Amino acid sequence: MVLCTGPTWFPMVGNFLDLKRKCQEKKYLHEAVAAMAREHDTSVLGLRLGSELTVVVFGYQMVKEVCGREEFDGRPDTFFIRLRGMGGRGGITFTDGRIWQEHRSFAVRRLRQVGLGRAAMDDIIMDELQELVRLFGESAAAGRAVSIGRSFAPSVLNVLWVLTTGSSFLSREDPRLHSLLKAIKARSIAFNMAGGILNYFPWMRFLAPEWTGYNLILRLNSDLKDIFLATIAEHQARYSPDKTDDLIDAFLHEMESRQGDSASSFTVDQLVMICMDFFIAGSQTASTTLDYVFLMMLLYPDVQRRAQAQLDAVVGTARLPKIADRKKLPYVEAVLMEVQRLHQATPIAGPRRVTNATKLQGYDIPKARRMLFLPQDTTVLISLWSVHRDEQHWGDPTVFRPERHLTDSGELLADDWLLPFGLGKRRCLGEALARSCMFIFFAGVLQNFEILPVPDKELPEEDPTPGLLLSPQPYMVMLKSRLSRYVTESSHQVVFVLAVTSYIKRFGKPDNFPPGRFNQNALYDQPVLMNWSRGHNPANLRYVHNVANMLPN
Numbered sequence: 001m002v003l004c005t006g007p008t009w010f011p012m013v014g015n016f017l018d019l020k021r022k023c024q025e026k027k028y029l030h031e032a033v034a035a036m037a038r039e040h041d042t043s044v045l046g047l048r049l050g051s052e053l054t055v056v057v058f059g060y061q062m063v064k065e066v067c068g069r070e071e072f073d074g075r076p077d078t079f080f081i082r083l084r085g086m087g088g089r090g091g092i093t094f095t096d097g098r099i100w101q102e103h104r105s106f107a108v109r110r111l112r113q114v115g116l117g118r119a120a121m122d123d124i125i126m127d128e129l130q131e132l133v134r135l136f137g138e139s140a141a142a143g144r145a146v147s148i149g150r151s152f153a154p155s156v157l158n159v160l161w162v163l164t165t166g167s168s169f170l171s172r173e174d175p176r177l178h179s180l181l182k183a184i185k186a187r188s189i190a191f192n193m194a195g196g197i198l199n200y201f202p203w204m205r206f207l208a209p210e211w212t213g214y215n216l217i218l219r220l221n222s223d224l225k226d227i228f229l230a231t232i233a234e235h236q237a238r239y240s241p242d243k244t245d246d247l248i249d250a251f252l253h254e255m256e257s258r259q260g261d262s263a264s265s266f267t268v269d270q271l272v273m274i275c276m277d278f279f280i281a282g283s284q285t286a287s288t289t290l291d292y293v294f295l296m297m298l299l300y301p302d303v304q305r306r307a308q309a310q311l312d313a314v315v316g317t318a319r320l321p322k323i324a325d326r327k328k329l330p331y332v333e334a335v336l337m338e339v340q341r342l343h344q345a346t347p348i349a350g351p352r353r354v355t356n357a358t359k360l361q362g363y364d365i366p367k368a369r370r371m372l373f374l375p376q377d378t379t380v381l382i383s384l385w386s387v388h389r390d391e392q393h394w395g396d397p398t399v400f401r402p403e404r405h406l407t408d409s410g411e412l413l414a415d416d417w418l419l420p421f422g423l424g425k426r427r428c429l430g431e432a433l434a435r436s437c438m439f440i441f442f443a444g445v446l447q448n449f450e451i452l453p454v455p456d457k458e459l460p461e462e463d464p465t466p467g468l469l470l471s472p473q474p475y476m477v478m479l480k481s482r483l484s485r486y487v488t489e490s491s492h493q494v495v496f497v498l499a500v501t502s503y504i505k506r507f508g509k510p511d512n513f514p515p516g517r518f519n520q521n522a523l524y525d526q527p528v529l530m531n532w533s534r535g536h537n538p539a540n541l542r543y544v545h546n547v548a549n550m551l552p553n
């Protein structure tokens with residue numbers, strides 16, 4: 001049997017200490033394993049972590065092969081994964097076999113029906129953009145520095161919330177939004193902290209439950225579970241077989257139709273885990289990527305200006321950008337692609353479990369091993385980072401250069417080597433949603449604001465914060481409204497601005513507006529504004545409405 005190459009391992013700890021040392025030297029796990037692979041001149045690195053065999057694959061060919069072969073489609077069933085799954089193994093992200101196939105295809109189907117990749121989803125995202133523009137407008141008007149990157153987490157979470165629960169948006173003041181955000185963020189920090197230790201030495205939880213993060217993870221899991229259970233209970237209380245508008249309703253419908261089938265996997269526990277999968281896999285990845293996108297706009301003002309020039313030329317100033325504009329904004333898209341290449345949120349995809357003994361590049365990859373009489377799966381990790389930083393393919397992989405994704409005539413260039421959402425049957429199922437959110441939020445904010453450094457402060461570093469998910473180090477920006485330019489360009493908008501401000505001054509915010517948020521549909525209902533909008537394109541009202549909020553009373 002030829003096992004893959006890697007450093008020599010020691011009993012009990014395997015290569016755990018080697019890896020820890022390399023992580024300290026390289027700062028990041030993905031760079032540490034890549035350096036180890038280089039030292040051993042291999043693209044299939046074998047590590048024994050604790051008593052488990054972990055195989056890390058590098059480079060486009062290996063990544064493509066692993067993602068395309070069924071025997072690598074499993075997910076590990078370790079203590080750590082069960083800790084994530086609240087003692088069980090449910091949901092989509094960490095199941096495999098029949099349950100995974102059944103629920104993944106159900107979720108993809110239902111998400112499509114409730115709007116994923118369709119116009120309904122675009123409207124939801126556009127509504128959230130309005131809110132962002134309003135909030136940023138307030139900061140710009142007040143001359144306040146803003147932590148722009150951190151503002152996207154509630155927005156992405158809200159979009160997921162509407163798609164999953166069918167409820168209206170949670171306002172920024174809603175305690176559920178705060179609890180969800182807090183629990184998801186704290187949980188990911190706790191997992192980073194516990195990651196290495198609890199995965200490979202689960203017994204450490206008995207010795208140091210606080211230090212390993214074990215107790216914290218249990219508490220946060222239970223907080224998240226309570227939020228979803230309460231929402232599911234609300235749906236159950238008003239259940240009607242004809243109503244399958246949102247993901248939870250659709251799932252409950254499926255549950256009902258399978259009543260009496262004792263083998264059915266459509267249970268409330270499974271539904272809670274699917275909600276957790278969506279919120280955990282979706283909210284942080286997309287908002288972290290946006291966080292990086294705006295950091296890069298701050299650090300590369302030429303790129304920012306070029307993207308704004310394209311937005312001005314294609315979308316203009318009278319309305320916000322929408323999904324249908326994407327094809328006409330290749331440079332804006334290229335910026336998003338380049339940030340995802342250079343600062344991929346998930347540099348290592350997986351973990352995968354080897355479901356059948358197999359071979360990879362001549363090495364034997366065992367299905368199960370016995371170590372100290374305990375069966376052990378082989379875990380496979382996939383270095384997407386190695387593909388995105390391949391020097392032979394990209395030429396200058398460490399340089400931020402959006403133009404690399406464009407042809408000479410400025411059209412978008414698809415590249416198979418750009419894999420932020422993975423590949424194969426386990427690729428990201430939220431890709432359409434993530435791409436739409438990122439495009440709309442990026443294009444909309446950039447159209448409305450200049451992203452500027454905070455005066456007298458040093459520019460932030462580009463390097464990410466170490467962790468399982470790579471995010472930029474915290475940074476602040478100043479926002480300058482690009483509004484004044486628009487107003488001189490379009491005189492009827494001035495009328496609208498005055499209309500909205502005078503309306504609000506005279507009547508205040510109408511009661512039917514949720515706190516802190518303006519709903520442009522409700523605005524259309526107001527007779528005074530209807531009067532003003534007569535003879536104009538109603539899309540202008542949307543934009544002007546945000547403008548009104550930027551103006552001091």
Ligand code: HEM
Nearest residue numbers: 093278281282285286289349350421422426428429430434
């Ligand atoms: C920029 C944003 C995102 C990135 C970079 C990203 C990245 C990824 C990657 C690389 C995988 C594949 C893991 C593997 O190969 O083992 C994945 C899986 C997954 N993603 Fe995303 N994702 C993003 C957004 C989202 C969103 C918005 C959702 C919400 C619906 C989501 C839900 C999932 C789920 C449920 C899986 C597991 C699929 C399975 O195991 O079958 N992701 N994601």
